[in-house]
Amino acid sequence: ARPKVGYFYSGKQMEDDFSEKIKELKISEIKSVPVVVSEETTVYDAIVNMFLENVGSIYVVSEGGILVGVVSRKDFLKNTIGGLDINKIPVGMIMTRMPNIVTVFPEENLLDAAVKIIDHEIDSVPVVEEVQQEEIKQYRVIGKISKTTIARAFVELFKNI
């Protein structure tokens, strides 16, 4: 079933206003729900979680959903064949850690997210909002944009042309 989100337009009008429509594809409307784990989760449990949810990357958060890291299927595979004891090592030891994570804000558009994904050669970007916590600027995870999100939007945008 077609998801009920805001960016579906029919036939002729779609073509006329096309560039407008693309610009209006706001992250806040098309983001997916991210899979998150805590830093103490074992690598094994994180991988199982990833398979259960059928996603290619998961986000590591602290209390309140604050973004602390990202782990991809590629990171897991690299560490697993590297002989890591995945039942003992926590995911915090192998994740990419903030501030070395490329993020996107909900008011940006899908094109902004796609440019970041292509330029940084990553599979997804966490959608975040800024929060002040103990006078430090932090980022709460509120969604995810992946290459799958982009491919799906591409299909939804053009399948009726």
Place this chain on the structure above:
Amino acid sequence: ARPKVGYFYSGKQMEDDFSEKIKELKISEIKSVPVVVSEETTVYDAIVNMFLENVGSIYVVSEGGILVGVVSRKDFLKNTIGGLDINKIPVGMIMTRMPNIVTVFPEENLLDAAVKIIDHEIDSVPVVEEVQQEEIKQYRVIGKISKTTIARAFVELFKNI
């Protein structure tokens, strides 16, 4: 300044022709070079190959580049944490085997490939051409369309709008 020659369209007209541009994005023009291995390659060597080439899926071929299987990062991770002896097992034992592989022909367009990728929840489709071999219809791998190809095309199409 914009050069004054006949084939530059200004804003509005370009928008009108947008759906045409999408339909003209032929697979043959935008496909990437696939990474291929033989069926006897060990799982370990195939994974190393995948990392060296920085791709998310590889194609398994027989003599003449005939498609026999596909293996993704996800397949590798599943089997690796499953305790498989990756130094001994050949990739042929864990791959998805023909005819259970979704493929695309060079004369199809990017939208066709994107629909297949989304509908079948896969990361890429091999681009193939039909060949007759010993009176059997087979498929030679001549390229690859992945979610990365789609995301890159999305950026290239829209970054200047």
